[in-house]
Amino acid sequence: MNQKMSWWILFFVSIGIMIIFTISYLTLDPAKSRVMIQSTTIQYLVLVSHIIFAFIALLTGFFQFIDRFRLQYSKIHRYIGRIYVSSIFISGLLALVVILYMEDFTKAVAFLTLDILWLFTCWKGYRSAVKKVLKNIIFG
Numbered sequence: 001m002n003q004k005m006s007w008w009i010l011f012f013v014s015i016g017i018m019i020i021f022t023i024s025y026l027t028l029d030p031a032k033s034r035v036m037i038q039s040t041t042i043q044y045l046v047l048v049s050h051i052i053f054a055f056i057a058l059l060t061g062f063f064q065f066i067d068r069f070r071l072q073y074s075k076i077h078r079y080i081g082r083i084y085v086s087s088i089f090i091s092g093l094l095a096l097v098v099i100l101y102m103e104d105f106t107k108a109v110a111f112l113t114l115d116i117l118w119l120f121t122c123w124k125g126y127r128s129a130v131k132k133v134l135k136n137i138i139f140g
């Protein structure tokens with residue numbers, strides 16, 4: 001199986017799994033949540049927003065790794081990149097609130113670690129992309 005084929009399989013499997021997990025939250029019906037809801041205002045709204053922004057982040061993230069797209073449409077690549085980074089930051093910060101509602105301490109610590117890693121790696125990636133663009137502008 002070539003690399004291109006594996007990439008498309010990964011893309012469709014990931015999107016498929018995300019849709020299955022996300023769809024019940026798009027109904028905006030707290031009764032359909034798999035996560036235990038204690039507050040239908042703050043907790044539920046934050047959870048749904050976290051899920052929507054995480055979905056946008058994963059969807060846009062895939063396009064950032066297509067070399068041909070990046071090279072041919074660098075301006076669009078940069079716009080999508082900004083959406084990607086913003087979505088991760090919004091979703092990641094909202095996840096911190098979702099974590100506050102978790103009753104299982106071990107699970108909360110695991111999610112918190114994951115969240116910090118997500119935000120940190122995204123920030124590092126963003127900084128290195130900006131540095132590369134600036135270097136190209138200065139040195140051509």
Ligand code: HEM
Nearest residue numbers: 018021022034035051054055095098099102111114115118
């Ligand atoms: C590493 C970053 C992430 C962190 C720290 C995080 C954090 C959380 C937390 C704490 C919950 C509540 C879990 C519970 O109370 O049992 C949750 C639920 C959820 N998150 Fe995220 N999340 C992350 C990334 C994502 C991504 C990339 C998606 C993709 C769309 C996503 C989609 C969801 C969904 C669908 C739920 C509800 C799960 C269910 O119905 O069982 N999250 N997340």
